[in-house]
Amino acid sequence: SSDDTADTTTSTEGPMELTPVSLQLQWFTQAQFAGYYAAVAEGFYEDLGLDVEILEGGVDIVPATVLDAGGADFAESWAVRALGPREEGADIVNISQIFERSATLQVSFADQGITGPADLAGKNVGSWGFGNEAELYAGLRSVGLDPQADVNIVQQQFDMLAFIAGDIDAAQAMTYNEYAQVLETVNPATGELFKPEDLSVIDWNEVGTAMLQDGIWADATRLEEDAEYRETAVKLVQGSIMGWAFCRDNFDACVGHVLAAGPTLGEAHQRWMLNEINNLIWPASNGVGNMDADLWNQTIQNAIDGELLSVDPGPDAYRTDINEEALANLRAAGVDVDGNGWTPKEIELTEGGE
Amino acid sequence: MATRDETARAIARHERKEAVRRGVRRVVVFLAFLVALALLYTGYKAFGESINDAQTEWPVIGRVLPRTNDLTMPPIMDIVTELGQPPQRNSSKPLAAFIAEASLFTFREAAFGFFFGMMLGLALAIIMLRSRWIERGLSPYLVASQTIPLVAIAPIVVIWGSKSMGWLPFDWQPWMSVSIIATYLTFFPVAMNGIKGLQSADPAAMELMRSYAASRRQTLLKLQFPASLPYLFAAFKLAATVSIVGAIVGEISGGVPGGLGRLILDYASRYTTGPSRLYASVMGAAVLGIVVFGMVTVTEYFVMYKRQEGSAAP
Amino acid sequence: MIKRALAGAFPALVIGVGGLVLWELSLLVINPDGFLLPRPTEIFEAFTEHFDAIWSATINTGYIVVTGLIVGVILGVVWSLLVSRFRIADETLTPLAIALNAIPIIALAPIFNAWYGLLSPTSNQAIVVLLVFFPVFINTTKGLTSVGATKIELMDSYAASKWEITRMIRIPNAMPLFFTALKIASSLAVIGAIVAEYFGGSQDTLGQFIVQNAASGRYTNAWAAVVAASAMGITLYLVSGGFERVATPWRPDVDVVG
């Protein structure tokens, strides 16, 4: 259908011709993707000559697959969730690694006394799969535990009930989503919301087994052969980074853009999420989006150990030229792409996250 | 003759009245039964805590009894009040309206899926009717096709839908892919019952058509198809509810927003912060299922009532 | 006998092998780098490579399928015995069954998980039971109630009791329809279990194997597990057909398929 729309836009838009671009997200609309929504709403893409259509993700939607199948021009994906299909033959490449940090936690009730990976031995440990397990497995192995034998890995549902009900001792949770959900739930024992003090978390960034999460991926061959597409890629990255910078500097307005895009969770929850997402990006040690080779290698090693990948994808799996070009353009225009001044906010959660 | 017609009409009127009376009685009894079920649910909750202990004590029964607290089994009144309240603070639309809109959306997907599934099923049945060989060769795979879990094909369909439907004169919408997933579930009962129904035409009537030198098409349209209607309606009833299942699974795994599937997934994923919302949307799905079932049943009544079996007038 | 069975299976074999070859060739020609729908040979390779994992997942899923199937069938039969015997049961349980069937059962998966806990197999079994129950109930009820009036009158003339009538007429009369339902139910059970597994629980199941592999783009592995699931469905279907032959010896050639 992209051909059709190209034709129609040519005939109706007149002189100011926008290039239609689609970006496949990896989950439903929420503040995790605030930068892209903001870039659309604030006209950053349009100023660069792009007409960006944001495609919502789903449970079984693999952005890399959609990208490879031609269902989208670019994809927003975790590194491992894109490298798996790539190993199967998807012709894709990472062009910008937006998130620098991992948001995955292993949450348990404080009274369980689980403070590090070693404490997970013999426990019911929740995991969603989908590549999320690699950090956990690597963390367990780092303290000498065998993920298959020494813990009981449980397939987690989409909600935290199994954790609250005690079926799962240590549940997987994203800082920006499920962790907040627990804090939005009434503790049946006290009649009040759960408090951070009730919980203890294992942060994989601290354990040192974190893996790269959200980045932007593109069609590898098209980048090589199609100069126009490469130009579009630079513009997309440039506009997206502007969006993320906007969300860092205009917190409330950015939340407004997300809410306008129609998330299903409420405002308080989106505020919490955006704050946590900003934490994953800012401060950007190397200019936002630039690949940290050490983290890349750590990601690959964890994935291979966890049998998510069978071989090292090699240096062709990501390229930095496009992001660098975008950063250069942005720096020239005076945009702060490092965010060194970023400080997290205090967000108050409400029951149900409304 | 006139008086006989009159008595016949009087009898018909009486029978219709009887049928209505029976129908009303059925509805009333069933509603009463639903109330009883609601009471049972509430009553069970009241004893819940002690039963929860039994879960570990009683070996088999304990496993079948749900554990209960307000999180796993929200009070019925909570569900009812939740329906009237907006699920999001930044909008005043009550949950009931959300569910109704989502139901309509899912209904559209299911309706298209039902339609195409019906077409595909009939086409397959007609192909199988052509030769016993094809029927024998194909039917095991029709059965096998239904053992392929939807979750495996849903993403493929959604991706292919957006990718390869560009040639169509209209823009391919994600919900259309969901309709295709619904089609996948719907065609099966129609094809299986369709072939049985088409073959059910009285052999004598088939010979009659042959004696008129009727073409295959004429035989199909004038005899075999009408003869298969009772079988087809049985299949349609199954297909109607199954198309809803297909639409919901398709929405969930294909990531298509707007329908009941997404609503259920959303409310499931934040279950702990509002279990009654999930219960309400599941009930929405139930009501939708019952409505489409009812629609087929009513259609069946109007198409078939003329040929209801009845003793020949003596 | 065996020769006839083989002759009966011949068209299916031809279409099956032909379909596989066509699938393989057309993917080789049209879509050489596509991996959404892998070629049969690739699926076979993945199947052998991951045989251990798929096998243990099949065992775990199979347990849910078979137990759920058994309980669902028992529930369906008991339910229809009640409905065919007591009018009040007919007036309450029949519409309830129809309503239950109209509910997209998978929508109940999250609720069952809440009820029974993520670690208990009961929640997945409950899904299977509900899916299986309906066709068994509908068909068995039809079989139990569609007994010719002459047969009942004959039993009345022998002053037979209600239970004797049920045991000697209604139940045998319901057998053929019951087995038709059992065949439908056996493939439903597989689908039900896999969709239920999709909503969490143990990771070592076919449903999770499919979802996890599909979610990371390894469709070939996912399809290998799909093959295992289909094989399980077809096996159950054929086993039901076998039971049918044994249990209804008075019927001529019961077509195992269809």
Place this chain on the structure above:
Amino acid sequence: MNDHDTPPSKAAAAVEIDSVSKVFNLGKPNEVHALDGIDLTIDDGTFVSLIGPSGCGKSTLLRLMGALTHPTEGSVVVNGKSADQARLDRDYGMAFQTSGLFEWRTVTQNIELPLQLMGWDKAQRKERALEMLDLVKLAEFGDHYPRELSGGMQQRVAIARALSFRPQLLLMDEPFGALDEMTREHMQTEVLEIWEKTRKTIVFVTHSIPEAVFLSNRVVVMSPRPGRIAADISVPLGRRNFDTRESQGFFDSITEVREALRFEGSTR
């Protein structure tokens, strides 16, 4: 006149029907007066046929005798007791137009059915079933399922079943209605043979005039709704044989019954 026409000397009444009326759906718009003021006494050991146009109440009358339905007015006495009591005492056997065999039981098992219900033990049942199979000349077919038998053979099994527990009274409702004429004539001969051997009382409903005449001592002709007894014709044909069907007496009786029927049929 020979043996065939003489009821056993005791001449006790097997069935006494006294001013019986039967109304279906009483008081509703679809009320049907099926029978009206029927008086009928059937002597022990006689073979009585009921004949009449479709819907005249033949089956209803038969079912009243068998206590499968009850009269709106009047009384039915069977073997000196109420019909219901007779049913509970298993005083009669029944056979219908469709053989009503249970397709899931073999021929032997079908014949054993009433014996099983009466709690006979296995050996006894087996013995009696073999005896019955001999009587209806199906000894080799004991282990077959009904579908493997022709229509006529199925009817013979049904008759064997009805006779298996030696009921006093045999009620048959168009048992040969579904057979072709040739098979039918053959079956008629067989039933007569059985009747002559056992001398049970038989009440036989039929639509066929030659059948009624050929089989019975007495043909009861009924008129259409409300069913009444229009004529009660005795058939003095003596012991039947192959030539009976071509004898003048046979044709005369046929004409007599036809006249009685035509007169009644003309009201239609």
Place this chain on the structure above:
Amino acid sequence: MNDHDTPPSKAAAAVEIDSVSKVFNLGKPNEVHALDGIDLTIDDGTFVSLIGPSGCGKSTLLRLMGALTHPTEGSVVVNGKSADQARLDRDYGMAFQTSGLFEWRTVTQNIELPLQLMGWDKAQRKERALEMLDLVKLAEFGDHYPRELSGGMQQRVAIARALSFRPQLLLMDEPFGALDEMTREHMQTEVLEIWEKTRKTIVFVTHSIPEAVFLSNRVVVMSPRPGRIAADISVPLGRRNFDTRESQGFFDSITEVREALRFEGSTR
């Protein structure tokens, strides 16, 4: 002898069957020799009955005439052309034991079915259907559905349907087999009336000797498998009326057919 027995003077052959044999499942273990060396010529305008024990091949012979099946050996010529050609030319109408009415069509629509298939326009169809309804005396029932009609009325509709396009040849396979005796006799009279009005050739399969004798100019008696023609009896009864059934000639013809059948039946 009067009009009833005289075929029209032209006496062309409507059906010529020449040394026809029919074997089902040829060469398979379940091979059945249904017909063997049948020679039969039916003159135009005659009413011929086929009678014989069940399974002797009556229906098969009829279906051969109608080109619904084909002979293994020999030839079937209808109206001077091959049976298949006759079928394509719509030379004949058929009526079966079960009326075979389409329950989803009204009486009129049922009668119009063959006309519709032949592409007649609406007005023509309507007109012909009304004419046919008159012929079978069901003018008031045009808009009724079959289930609202009695069995006899349904059969009359089926006959009207078979006649609607004025076929040369009417093939009827036990059309009254499912009716009770009284209704059956009534229908026989009606068919004769229609035959006398239209003077079509009718081939009529039946199991009933009186029916065959009452209706036809000629009764063809068949022997059981392999089906052969055992006797060809002409029935010189003249124009039929109420008294025919009680006439000596009628009983004589019945006896003649019975003897022919008994002789053949004895091989069973």
